Amino acid sequence: MSEAHSIHGPVAHQFDDLQQQREADELGMWTFLCTEILFFGGVFLAYTLYRLRDEAGFADASGTMNLWLGAVNTAVLLCSSLTVALAVHAGETSRRTMLVVCLVLTMILGAGFLGIKGYEYYEKYEEHHMPLFGLPFIYEGQASPATAEMFFDLYFVMTGIHAIHMIIGMGVFTLLLVKALRGGLLGDYSTPVHIAGLYWHFVDIVWVFLFPFLYLIGARH
Amino acid sequence: MNEPRHHGQASHAPAHFSVGALVANFVALMVLLAATVAVAEIDLGRGNFIAATAIAATKTTLIMVVFMNLRYSKPLARLVACAGFFWLAIMFALSFSDYGSRGWLPNADAAAPVENRYSADGNS
Numbered sequence: 001m002s003e004a005h006s007i008h009g010p011v012a013h014q015f016d017d018l019q020q021q022r023e024a025d026e027l028g029m030w031t032f033l034c035t036e037i038l039f040f041g042g043v044f045l046a047y048t049l050y051r052l053r054d055e056a057g058f059a060d061a062s063g064t065m066n067l068w069l070g071a072v073n074t075a076v077l078l079c080s081s082l083t084v085a086l087a088v089h090a091g092e093t094s095r096r097t098m099l100v101v102c103l104v105l106t107m108i109l110g111a112g113f114l115g116i117k118g119y120e121y122y123e124k125y126e127e128h129h130m131p132l133f134g135l136p137f138i139y140e141g142q143a144s145p146a147t148a149e150m151f152f153d154l155y156f157v158m159t160g161i162h163a164i165h166m167i168i169g170m171g172v173f174t175l176l177l178v179k180a181l182r183g184g185l186l187g188d189y190s191t192p193v194h195i196a197g198l199y200w201h202f203v204d205i206v207w208v209f210l211f212p213f214l215y216l217i218g219a220r221h
Numbered sequence: 222m223n224e225p226r227h228h229g230q231a232s233h234a235p236a237h238f239s240v241g242a243l244v245a246n247f248v249a250l251m252v253l254l255a256a257t258v259a260v261a262e263i264d265l266g267r268g269n270f271i272a273a274t275a276i277a278a279t280k281t282t283l284i285m286v287v288f289m290n291l292r293y294s295k296p297l298a299r300l301v302a303c304a305g306f307f308w309l310a311i312m313f314a315l316s317f318s319d320y321g322s323r324g325w326l327p328n329a330d331a332a333a334p335v336e337n338r339y340s341a342d343g344n345s
Binding site for chain 2: 019022023026027030031033034036037038041042045048049052053054067071074075078079081082084085086088089092194197198201202204205208209211212213216217
């Protein structure tokens with residue numbers, strides 16, 4: 001049955017068997033994710049240093065964030081992690097309809113997250129809390145304008161690179177969806193879903209830290 | 222030409238969690254999301270940061286062990302996953318020892334005399 005997809009079967013010729021290939025694929029993705037941990041770690045480090053320098057200022061600036069949009073977005077992203085995990089399960093157990101449905105749901109949830117994020121960016125633009133592209137930055141809270149500007153600089157850098165990762169992830173899932181619709185990615189061929197899932201879950205983990213650090217540290221107004 | 226070596230091998234799915242376990246993990250993550258929002262409404266001072274970080278770390282563990290399937294992964298994959306966080310800890314520890322000794326952190330009393338000695342009076 002598996003030979004229908006490729007004359008060589010699911011195992012590339014440099015591997016002894018499917019299990020070895022899968023372990024190599026997994027190891028490669030985890031190695032990449034290590035570099036990603038350090039990539040995001042750099043901005044988390046910058047955030048921590050500036051926050052410790054003026055904790056009250058960061059708390060004040062964080063208080064202007066839209067907590068509910070942030071919480072809803074966290075829930076949306078956790079839902080998408082579940083649909084990815086279910087997609088991996090469906091691929092491994094060769095249930096094609098379930099795989100396609102889960103991939104589509106994941107992409108809808110991912111697009112929902114980016115839509116809410118875009119609306120939040122628009123809100124920040126309206127409030128003049130967007131210190132980008134030479135836009136005027138006006139802050140009327142108690143924090144010093146320099147601290148508030150640093151908070152929003154970090155907010156846009158951190159959520160921006162996170163959003164770019166999500167867009168890349170949705171591109172990957174688009175390719176997987178095409179393959180799944182053609183009847184691929186089932187059973188012995190399901191490893192790509194697992195590997196892409198690892199990446200998506202990692203991006204979810206980044207948000208799990210971004211949400212409390214950006215939205216929840218402030219006194220609410 | 223070499224024959225494909227998987228011939229004769231039984232096709233079997235890699236070890237993974239059941240759908241029920243995945244859904245249960247999702248429910249636990251949503252409960253932790255509610256907890257982190259609720260805890261932030263209570264003023265605990267420094268405790269807010271500790272609680273938020275502890276909840277985020279718990280969520281990360283659940284995602285990595287269940288969703289990312291580290292529970293059924295080979296030790297090497299687990300080791301690499303942990304290595305990323307270990308290197309992150311090195312980056313934070315060395316950076317903090319640096320910034321902490323340069324008077325960057327406002328309440329780092331231990332750093333103050335050093336800063337005074339070398340920069341405040343200008344004639345060490």
